[in-house]
Each structure stands twice: as C-alpha cells, then as structure tokens.
Amino acid sequence: MFVSIEPLYASIVEDVKARVSNLPRPPKLAVVTCQPDPSTQSYLKSQEKMAKRLGIEYAVFEVPKATELKQILPKLSTDVSVDGILLTHPLPSGVSEFEVASLVSPEKDVEGRNPHSLGSILYDAFAFAPCTAEAVVRIIKYFTNPAGKRVVVVGRSVTVGKPVAMLLTQKGVDATVTICHSRTPDIPSITREADIVVVAIGRAKHLTKDYFKPGALVVDVGINVEENEIVGDVDPSVAEVCDLTPVPGGVGKVTTVVLMEHVVRAAERRILGK
Amino acid sequence: MFVSIEPLYASIVEDVKARVSNLPRPPKLAVVTCQPDPSTQSYLKSQEKMAKRLGIEYAVFEVPKATELKQILPKLSTDVSVDGILLTHPLPSGVSEFEVASLVSPEKDVEGRNPHSLGSILYDAFAFAPCTAEAVVRIIKYFTNPAGKRVVVVGRSVTVGKPVAMLLTQKGVDATVTICHSRTPDIPSITREADIVVVAIGRAKHLTKDYFKPGALVVDVGINVEENEIVGDVDPSVAEVCDLTPVPGGVGKVTTVVLMEHVVRAAERRILGK
Missing domain, CATH: 3.40.50.10860 (Leucine Dehydrogenase, chain A, domain 1)
Incomplete structure (x- = not known):
C-alpha cells in the first residue's frame, strides 16, 4: 500500500512553528x-x-x-x-x-x-545533511527502526544516495547499508534482500514489483515528468506488495519542511547557542 | 594464499622518488x-x-x-x-x-x-583521502578491477570503513559496496556474498574461514597486538581459501608510502599547479 506521509509532515510543521515562536x-x-x-x-x-x-x-x-x-x-x-x-x-x-x-x-x-x-x-x-537525504531518513525512522536492518540505496548522487547511506550507517541509526548504481549488475538480486529500499535514480517508474521483497518499505525519491504527470522512480504497482511512499506527496513534501527546520535549527544554534 | 604487497609498495616508492626529483x-x-x-x-x-x-x-x-x-x-x-x-x-x-x-x-x-x-x-x-582508506583501494585495484563487484566493508570508522566505501562507490571505480558494523546481525551471511572484503574492526583474528566465499580477495586492515605479536583482524587460516593481505607488511606498509605520495602530490599542486 501507499504509506501516508501526512502525519509526519504535519508533526514537523507543528514542531517548526513552536520552535520559531520560542x-x-x-x-x-x-x-x-x-x-x-x-x-x-x-x-x-x-x-x-x-x-x-x-x-x-x-x-x-x-x-x-x-x-x-x-x-x-x-x-x-x-x-x-x-x-x-x-x-x-x-x-x-x-x-x-x-x-x-x-x-x-x-x-x-x-x-x-x-x-x-x-x-x-x-x-x-553535527551538520546539516542534504535536505532530501534527511527527509528519507526521517521517513524511514517514522515507519520503522532501521537498526540492524538491511537497507539498499539505489543511486549514488551527492545529494541523496551517498549521504543517505552515510546517515543510516551512523552510530545509533545502525542500519547495514548497500549502495547500488548504474554500474551494478543485477540490481533486483540485491534489492530483493532488503528490508528497506531507497530509490533515487531519476528514471520514471523504473523499479517494478520483481525488485522487492514483499512487505519491504520502499522510499521513492524520484520526481519525473511523464505525460504531463509527476511520477516516481518506482512503479505504482509496487504498492500492491510493499509499503511505498507516494510521488508526489512523499519525500518531496517532507524535504520542503526539513529545509525550513534547518533554518530554525541554524537560528537556534546562533541565537540560543544550542 | 597470502598476496604479496611488495611489488605494489616498490612501485609507489619508485614513483614518489621520480616525482620528487622533478x-x-x-x-x-x-x-x-x-x-x-x-x-x-x-x-x-x-x-x-x-x-x-x-x-x-x-x-x-x-x-x-x-x-x-x-x-x-x-x-x-x-x-x-x-x-x-x-x-x-x-x-x-x-x-x-x-x-x-x-x-x-x-x-x-x-x-x-x-x-x-x-x-x-x-x-x-579532488581531495586527499585518509591514507589507510586509500591504501586499501590501491591494493584492491592492484589485484583486481572492483567495477561491478560486490564489496563488503566490515567496520564503519571515519578513517577506514566509511571513506573506503565512498571511494569504491565513486564513478570510475564502480563497486557495489555494503558497510557492516558491530550492530549488523549475521555478518558472515553478508561477507560470504562478497568478491572483495575489507576488514577494519580492531579485533585480533576475529574473522575466520566461514566468513568468506572461497577465492575472495580479503584486505585485512587490523593491527592488533596478541601475545607480543602483531596480528590482523582476519585469522591467518583464511589464506588457505582466499587471497589475503598479510599483517604486518600489508595495508600498513602501503599506508606509510601513500602518506608520502600525498605530500609529493600536495607539493606538485602548490608548485606546479597540477
């Protein structure tokens, strides 16, 4: 099924508003x-x-x-x-x-x-992570605990793939992460092993059901335009067997508010020294 | 068997000397x-x-x-x-x-x-990578082409595990990398899938034969002291089934000369602008 991003989004918005007012x-x-x-x-x-x-x-x-x-x-x-x-x-x-x-x-x-x-x-x-990468990690943590889980990241960009892998490998997050990319042979054999798959390759509906273990959490970072419609990197049919984040209204939506939260955090650090 | 690091080491030494003289x-x-x-x-x-x-x-x-x-x-x-x-x-x-x-x-x-x-x-x-991480990558490239291969890095330190993973994921190197660490359940099931395994955990002779696919290249980064002897993180018996780098005289030896090569490269960049 498609997971609902709305509650996570709303909770970050509320948190940001409260912190601004402080x-x-x-x-x-x-x-x-x-x-x-x-x-x-x-x-x-x-x-x-x-x-x-x-x-x-x-x-x-x-x-x-x-x-x-x-x-x-x-x-x-x-x-x-x-x-x-x-x-x-x-x-x-x-x-x-x-x-x-x-x-x-x-x-x-x-x-x-x-x-x-x-x-x-x-x-x-401490550092501000790339907003999209952080949005991915927030979404994963909202739906599950990645500690000890196998995560496969498809895509090795400097804004998503690599920082997502590094964030999920941090102490306290503790996922076991594999990074696949365009030069990886047989990607489905690798993604099928994963409890969590993050897809950021920029190819419309490219990953189909045969890429995933049933029940996996699939985070779709792709934003592609196909026939005047915004679609992800993952085929929507994957939602029949996995927990899939929607596009639009998924990672992109959380990313916009993560950016604003970073601004608040930067101000807190500068003004309040925290 | 234990692979011989000497030819790689000697070639870097010769290269550094020639560049210094220029x-x-x-x-x-x-x-x-x-x-x-x-x-x-x-x-x-x-x-x-x-x-x-x-x-x-x-x-x-x-x-x-x-x-x-x-x-x-x-x-x-x-x-x-x-x-x-x-x-x-x-x-x-x-x-x-x-x-x-x-x-x-x-x-x-x-x-x-x-x-x-x-x-x-x-x-x-361009950047100077941590010397040990670069030594690992040099050794891997000397013995094989990592492009398209499955590499498992055991250990997530900022000086070895994480930079090795990022270097091997770079475009043109093109390995498919998995990072395991102390919170990864069942590490042997993951390392056994790998063509190349890099071990940097700081535990004497901890990884035994059952961790590896026969014929894999195993790069042992560990330097531990056990009974007044320097030993690696990999049990020497692994050399019976895999290509294993020796400790001492393996990664550590290449690391010392990689550092010197970095100094020469820094001088070349500053003096010759290259």
Missing part, C-alpha cells in the same frame, strides 16, 4: 538565485509562501554573474542577520557546484551541500 | 605532535627515515597545549614553505579530532582528516 526574532533564510528560469521562480514563490506561514523571514538575492555569486556567499556567511543560505539552480557558467558550495559557512549551510557538512556526517558530528 | 625544491611535511608517548616517538623516527629516503623534508613541531595546537595548525596552513601537515595522536585534552582536523587546510591535509576532504570524496572531487 525565538526572540524570526529566523532568516537568504536565497541566492542566479538566472531563475520560470520553474525556479515558481519554486521560490511556493517556498516563500511556506516560509512566511512558518514565521521564517525570506530574502531573495539575485546575482546573475559568477563573480557576484562568489562574492555574495562569503558575505552572507558572515552577515549576522542571516541564519541560513539557500542557492538555487541553474548556476551561472564558469562555477562548479563544489566550488560555490564550499563558500557557504557550514553553520548556515541549511541545504547540506558544503563538502565540510557532508564530511561531518562521516564523523557523526 | 620538483624544483624538496616537498616539506610539517609534523605536529602534542605529548608524544614512546610509541609515537618511535613512529615519528621511522617516518622521518622514510621521508629522508624519498627526498622529503620532515619538520617536527612539538606543541603540548591545546591552545598552541589550535594556533599552529592555521599558521602552518598558510606557511608557504609547508606542503603537507600531519598531526600525531594522542591529542591534548579539551580538543576533539573533528575540531582540529577542520583547522588543517584541505590543500595540505595529507592525512585526509578534514571533514571538507571527506566530503569532497562524496563529490568525486
């Missing part, structure tokens, strides 16, 4: 955008609406050029009024994701993109 | 040590001997106090005469590994301990 000033998210295309603009609009609903200040900085981008990120990193920094895509030509991500102070890196943040996860130290 | 000045390794106990002192002696043999300058800085340590690391990070920085253990009380590792510039982080270096591995970007 702060002496509203948390502030600085959004840096380069040449926002229509889809980025609509994304920013809906994000701003959500931020306002939660009591989070939302300030957009438009910097079309690579040189400006490389200047504004360190500047916002030291700006005392800013708690979190978000950078939209596409980036201007001539800069790499890796390069600009390294310019965002880890304390304000609410998207978890700075290599320092990712490395901190390996240390089991 | 530089306009000797590479310089700065070694920061706090309160070196006798075992650290003997380690430094043998390391200095090796550095000199390879044409690498070796300078020791003794800083007993935490405050001095936190000052000298940023200072050496900007010192133009220094190519690589190494920090010995034990650390003075009141500082964490994570905190001081973050103070070493990634460009000079030849031990691969800065969280930024670890996160860079997830980005498939």
Whole structure:
C-alpha cells in the first residue's frame, strides 16, 4: 500500500512553528538565485509562501554573474542577520557546484551541500545533511527502526544516495547499508534482500514489483515528468506488495519542511547557542 | 594464499622518488605532535627515515597545549614553505579530532582528516583521502578491477570503513559496496556474498574461514597486538581459501608510502599547479 506521509509532515510543521515562536526574532533564510528560469521562480514563490506561514523571514538575492555569486556567499556567511543560505539552480557558467558550495559557512549551510557538512556526517558530528537525504531518513525512522536492518540505496548522487547511506550507517541509526548504481549488475538480486529500499535514480517508474521483497518499505525519491504527470522512480504497482511512499506527496513534501527546520535549527544554534 | 604487497609498495616508492626529483625544491611535511608517548616517538623516527629516503623534508613541531595546537595548525596552513601537515595522536585534552582536523587546510591535509576532504570524496572531487582508506583501494585495484563487484566493508570508522566505501562507490571505480558494523546481525551471511572484503574492526583474528566465499580477495586492515605479536583482524587460516593481505607488511606498509605520495602530490599542486 501507499504509506501516508501526512502525519509526519504535519508533526514537523507543528514542531517548526513552536520552535520559531520560542525565538526572540524570526529566523532568516537568504536565497541566492542566479538566472531563475520560470520553474525556479515558481519554486521560490511556493517556498516563500511556506516560509512566511512558518514565521521564517525570506530574502531573495539575485546575482546573475559568477563573480557576484562568489562574492555574495562569503558575505552572507558572515552577515549576522542571516541564519541560513539557500542557492538555487541553474548556476551561472564558469562555477562548479563544489566550488560555490564550499563558500557557504557550514553553520548556515541549511541545504547540506558544503563538502565540510557532508564530511561531518562521516564523523557523526553535527551538520546539516542534504535536505532530501534527511527527509528519507526521517521517513524511514517514522515507519520503522532501521537498526540492524538491511537497507539498499539505489543511486549514488551527492545529494541523496551517498549521504543517505552515510546517515543510516551512523552510530545509533545502525542500519547495514548497500549502495547500488548504474554500474551494478543485477540490481533486483540485491534489492530483493532488503528490508528497506531507497530509490533515487531519476528514471520514471523504473523499479517494478520483481525488485522487492514483499512487505519491504520502499522510499521513492524520484520526481519525473511523464505525460504531463509527476511520477516516481518506482512503479505504482509496487504498492500492491510493499509499503511505498507516494510521488508526489512523499519525500518531496517532507524535504520542503526539513529545509525550513534547518533554518530554525541554524537560528537556534546562533541565537540560543544550542 | 597470502598476496604479496611488495611489488605494489616498490612501485609507489619508485614513483614518489621520480616525482620528487622533478620538483624544483624538496616537498616539506610539517609534523605536529602534542605529548608524544614512546610509541609515537618511535613512529615519528621511522617516518622521518622514510621521508629522508624519498627526498622529503620532515619538520617536527612539538606543541603540548591545546591552545598552541589550535594556533599552529592555521599558521602552518598558510606557511608557504609547508606542503603537507600531519598531526600525531594522542591529542591534548579539551580538543576533539573533528575540531582540529577542520583547522588543517584541505590543500595540505595529507592525512585526509578534514571533514571538507571527506566530503569532497562524496563529490568525486579532488581531495586527499585518509591514507589507510586509500591504501586499501590501491591494493584492491592492484589485484583486481572492483567495477561491478560486490564489496563488503566490515567496520564503519571515519578513517577506514566509511571513506573506503565512498571511494569504491565513486564513478570510475564502480563497486557495489555494503558497510557492516558491530550492530549488523549475521555478518558472515553478508561477507560470504562478497568478491572483495575489507576488514577494519580492531579485533585480533576475529574473522575466520566461514566468513568468506572461497577465492575472495580479503584486505585485512587490523593491527592488533596478541601475545607480543602483531596480528590482523582476519585469522591467518583464511589464506588457505582466499587471497589475503598479510599483517604486518600489508595495508600498513602501503599506508606509510601513500602518506608520502600525498605530500609529493600536495607539493606538485602548490608548485606546479597540477
């Protein structure tokens, strides 16, 4: 069946609102955008609406050029009024994701993109994890205890696959994790061994029922457009035999609120020192 | 049987010597040590001997106090005469590994301990990997091509298990990696599926023949002292059915020269910009 993400989503929203109201000033998210295309603009609009609903200040900085981008990120990193920094895509030509991500102070890196943040996860130290990766882990923990379970992650991206594997391997989470990818032969033989499967490959409805052990929890991270419809990486028929997260309204929905929670957490750390 | 590490070791040594001779000045390794106990002192002696043999300058800085340590690391990070920085253990009380590792510039982080270096591995970007983890990957690549193979890593430390998993998952290496650890139930059932097993748990002769598929390549990272003898994490009898790296004279031996190669690479990047 499809699992319902709504109760988890609602509980994070309530928690974020309560924590915002405990702060002496509203948390502030600085959004840096380069040449926002229509889809980025609509994304920013809906994000701003959500931020306002939660009591989070939302300030957009438009910097079309690579040189400006490389200047504004360190500047916002030291700006005392800013708690979190978000950078939209596409980036201007001539800069790499890796390069600009390294310019965002880890304390304000609410998207978890700075290599320092990712490395901190390996240390089991505090860091903001990539929001999608954290949303996946939240969903898993909401429905089951991953300790001692076999988890297979399909996909090795730096925003989902690899950080999910590292988060689930941390002490206290204690899953046994396998990472599969495009060069893995016979993926179904591996995913069928798993109690929990996380799929983040960006191919519409690619994983069918024969990939899974009946009763497994399947977390579908994919967001693909097929015939004007948003579909996941997992075929919906999998819900007949497994617990499957829906697309849309699954991982993506939790991700949006995890980002806002990171902003609040960043503000708490900066204002309250916790 | 036990595999011979000697040819790989010798080839790295020759390569390092040749590269040193191509530089306009000797590479310089700065070694920061706090309160070196006798075992650290003997380690430094043998390391200095090796550095000199390879044409690498070796300078020791003794800083007993935490405050001095936190000052000298940023200072050496900007010192133009220094190519690589190494920090010995034990650390003075009141500082964490994570905190001081973050103070070493990634460009000079030849031990691969800065969280930024670890996160860079997830980005498939240039970084110095932890030396032991890189030694493991070098050994695997020397004996086989890990692409498409099942690798099981036993142990989830930040210096070995996790970075080995991330290095082997990188594009172009392309192994399918599973990380097991102390909270994994029935480890033998998982390691027996693997073509390659990396063991880094710090328990003398703990993994016996029943853990492995016959013919598997087993990389033993353990260095344990048992009855005045140095032994690995894998029982030597495993060599009867698998290709096993020896302890001593296996991973540890390659690690020492990987560190020196990192110093040369750091110097090449700084002097030659490559």
